Amino acid sequence: MSERTHPHLSQCLIVWLLVFTANPKPCYPFSVDKSKYEHNLQRCLSDLIPTLKDPRIPMIVTIEEVHLSPDGKRAKVLVSTLEDEDTEGMLVALNRAAGFLQHEVADVLELRFTPKLSFHTERIEVLS
DSSP: OOTTTOTTHHHHHHHHHHHHHHSOOOSSOTTSOHHHHHHHHHHHHHHHGGGOOOTTSOSOEEEEEEEEOTTSSEEEEEEEESOOSOHHHHHHHHHHTHHHHHHHHHHHHTOSOOOEEEEESOHHHHHO
16 A cells, blocks of 8 residues: 555554554553552552462561552552561562462453562652
8 A cells, every 4th residue: 555545544554653652551441440459469469478488478468558550561569577587588589489479360360461570668669
């Protein structure tokens, strides 16, 4: 096809590129709003983390908040524990298990795409 036969083809292509590249679609389901998706992630991670068999992860880990990025590709998870002895070791273990947890979340919530998880103990790290 040439521009001679379709004069509006190039204009349509430019408009299409501007619309679909300027506003990337979030990877969370459109039928679910962001806060509900964050809550589902929080609940699912709360169930999955106690199943991890790493000795650096204490028996009781609380998922306080989950903050999803605007595009839905990253999630910062705020965790706390009753045992304040080795939070560094706990964070290292949770961040190493992030890929496994992401895969399990996808299976449990039946999602095709899940956000990349990062675990933090400081609220300031999560909000930045």
